[in-house]
Amino acid sequence: MAAMEAVTLAGTPKALDDEAIQSLVATLRGSVLRAGDDGYEDARALWNGFHDRRPAVIVRASGTADVIDAVNFARDHELLLAVKGGGHSLPGYSSCDGGMMLDLSAMNAVLVDPGERVARVQGGALLADLDRETQAFGLATPSGNISHTGIAGLTLGGGFGHLRRKYGLAIDNLRAVDIVTADGVLRRASESEHHDLFWAVRGGGGNFGVVTSFEFELHEVGPLIFGATVAYDRRDASSVLRQWRDFNVTAPDEVTAMIAFGPAPQVPPIPENLQGVNALTLLGAHCGDPEAGERETKPLRSFATPLADLSGPLPYRILQSVGDAFEPPGPSYYGTGVLLEKLTDQAIDIVLQNTETAVLPGPSAWCRVWHLGGAMGRVDPAATAFAGRKAEYMVDIMPRWDDPDTAEPHIEWARSFARELDRYSLDEYYVNLRDTRESETDGAARAFGPNFERLARIKAKYDPMNLFRLNQNVRPNGR
Ligand SMILES: Cc1cc2nc3c(=O)[nH]c(=O)nc-3n(C[C@H](O)[C@H](O)[C@H](O)COP(=O)(O)OP(=O)(O)OC[C@H]3O[C@@H](n4cnc5c(N)ncnc54)[C@H](O)[C@@H]3O)c2cc1C
Numbered sequence: 001m002a003a004m005e006a007v008t009l010a011g012t013p014k015a016l017d018d019e020a021i022q023s024l025v026a027t028l029r030g031s032v033l034r035a036g037d038d039g040y041e042d043a044r045a046l047w048n049g050f051h052d053r054r055p056a057v058i059v060r061a062s063g064t065a066d067v068i069d070a071v072n073f074a075r076d077h078e079l080l081l082a083v084k085g086g087g088h089s090l091p092g093y094s095s096c097d098g099g100m101m102l103d104l105s106a107m108n109a110v111l112v113d114p115g116e117r118v119a120r121v122q123g124g125a126l127l128a129d130l131d132r133e134t135q136a137f138g139l140a141t142p143s144g145n146i147s148h149t150g151i152a153g154l155t156l157g158g159g160f161g162h163l164r165r166k167y168g169l170a171i172d173n174l175r176a177v178d179i180v181t182a183d184g185v186l187r188r189a190s191e192s193e194h195h196d197l198f199w200a201v202r203g204g205g206g207n208f209g210v211v212t213s214f215e216f217e218l219h220e221v222g223p224l225i226f227g228a229t230v231a232y233d234r235r236d237a238s239s240v241l242r243q244w245r246d247f248n249v250t251a252p253d254e255v256t257a258m259i260a261f262g263p264a265p266q267v268p269p270i271p272e273n274l275q276g277v278n279a280l281t282l283l284g285a286h287c288g289d290p291e292a293g294e295r296e297t298k299p300l301r302s303f304a305t306p307l308a309d310l311s312g313p314l315p316y317r318i319l320q321s322v323g324d325a326f327e328p329p330g331p332s333y334y335g336t337g338v339l340l341e342k343l344t345d346q347a348i349d350i351v352l353q354n355t356e357t358a359v360l361p362g363p364s365a366w367c368r369v370w371h372l373g374g375a376m377g378r379v380d381p382a383a384t385a386f387a388g389r390k391a392e393y394m395v396d397i398m399p400r401w402d403d404p405d406t407a408e409p410h411i412e413w414a415r416s417f418a419r420e421l422d423r424y425s426l427d428e429y430y431v432n433l434r435d436t437r438e439s440e441t442d443g444a445a446r447a448f449g450p451n452f453e454r455l456a457r458i459k460a461k462y463d464p465m466n467l468f469r470l471n472q473n474v475r476p477n478g479r
């Protein structure tokens with residue numbers, strides 16, 4: 001076969017000769033896919049349908065050896081490289097046009113040691129894979145709220161889930177990673193080995209290499225916990241938010257909640273009479289004993305007369321997947337968000353004004369206010385690369401649309417909403433829930449705040465050519 005057109009790290013076109021690709025094919029245990037090959041279309045698809053990218057080659061890695069060879073190949077040919085874990089990056093960082101996609105989805109093993117309370121998780125596993133294996137032993141580790149998200153991208157950025165107030169972020173429960181760095185070397189990073197790298201991967205995103213395995217500490221959770229899910233009328237919104245804010249001051253760490261704004265999704269388990277109604281929905285959980293959970297979440301259910309109250313004991317695994325249908329793969333999405341030290345009256349007003357029915361750009365324009373704090377807030381902001389520890393709240397804004405002609409109003413709604421909140425937010429933001437590609441004011445220096453310079457030095461040490469650049473990119477030495 002003739003040489004194929006590819007794209008370099010610098011964004012320039014390059015001819016990639018077939019011999020080189022054939023020698024890669026011969027080495028791998030996994031496969032190499034090119035346009036026209038069976039499986040190419042499925043492999044290149046991302047959760048966010050807005051990003052329709054066509055890599056020149058897709059390497060579907062079967063194990064660490066394949067990852068090493070793919071990294072060496074991309075580096076030696078100076079190919080633009082995208083690493084795909086769960087494929088949920090909002091800006092679509094896990095694919096690229098013309099470069100190499102290193103797809104880890106076949107590397108999804110999870111090994112649990114119940115005695116040691118540790119889970120070893122491969123770099124392509126999803127949250128559902130982790131919860132399935134750990135819950136068999138009544139154990140869990142903090143991750144996120146939607147079970148088809150990838151463990152890798154979620155953890156490398158921080159990892160905010162239902163257990164964040166009791167046990168911290170996903171990164172706060174990470175004991176070690178195995179990571180293939182840009183020189184093609186597999187390194188183990190932990191408190192005692194490559195400590196600098198271990199610090200950087202806890203919040204610094206995919207900047208430092210390809211994580212082939214994560215080692216997480218586990219905690220006793222479930223299998224039954226108490227979920228508090230209550231829909232309130234928008235007319236009560238201002239009062240509900242203020243009562244919630246008061247409740248949160250003394251809320252036990254076991255209780256975690258967020259409030260979602262926007263038209264209720266038109267899928268079960270939303271009751272039919274509420275589907276499409278612009279209500280506010282409190283989504284809370286208590287991760288301890290379900291009876292204590294029912295007692296301690298009671299105030300969350302009585303801020304006003306609910307439109308619906310779906311609260312009750314439920315398996316932790318159901319809690320982890322109950323929202324899956326609200327954010328399915330395929331449609332177009334945009335995502336942005338801010339971290340707030342306090343939920344001030346001004347921030348409440350901005351949220352309410354921007355979620356009035358008249359200003360929403362479509363029937364699937366949502367925003368969520370997350371309560372943070374607890375264990376995740378008690379970690380020193382310099383202890384890991386994730387710097388936003390002072391935040392007590394996060395607002396994430398995520399519109400979705402099907403008609404490409406409506407992309408612009410959806411994106412502009414989200415951006416202007418976030419700009420208004422930015423006046424009251426921390427400078428730092430959560431890299432996993434903010435698409436910053438077209439912003440003039442955002443970037444790694446802002447996202448990582450006081451931790452940025454240290455990250456830039458570590459980047460220069462482990463990835464001087466910036467091979468891993470499709471992320472909230474930290475340039476080597478910050479340049
Ligand atoms: C539906 C949905 C729900 C979400 N819910 C939550 C939530 O509850 N809590 C939360 O904290 N966040 C949440 N997020 C944000 C989520 O954390 C990020 O989108 C995250 O990047 C997803 O990881 P992924 O592996 O699926 O993504 P990918 O798109 O595969 O990767 C994201 C980034 O990580 C890099 N990467 C992926 N795998 C590896 C690896 N093995 N080694 C090195 N780099 C790698 C990629 O190159 C890319 O830069 C959600 C996102 C979506 C779309």
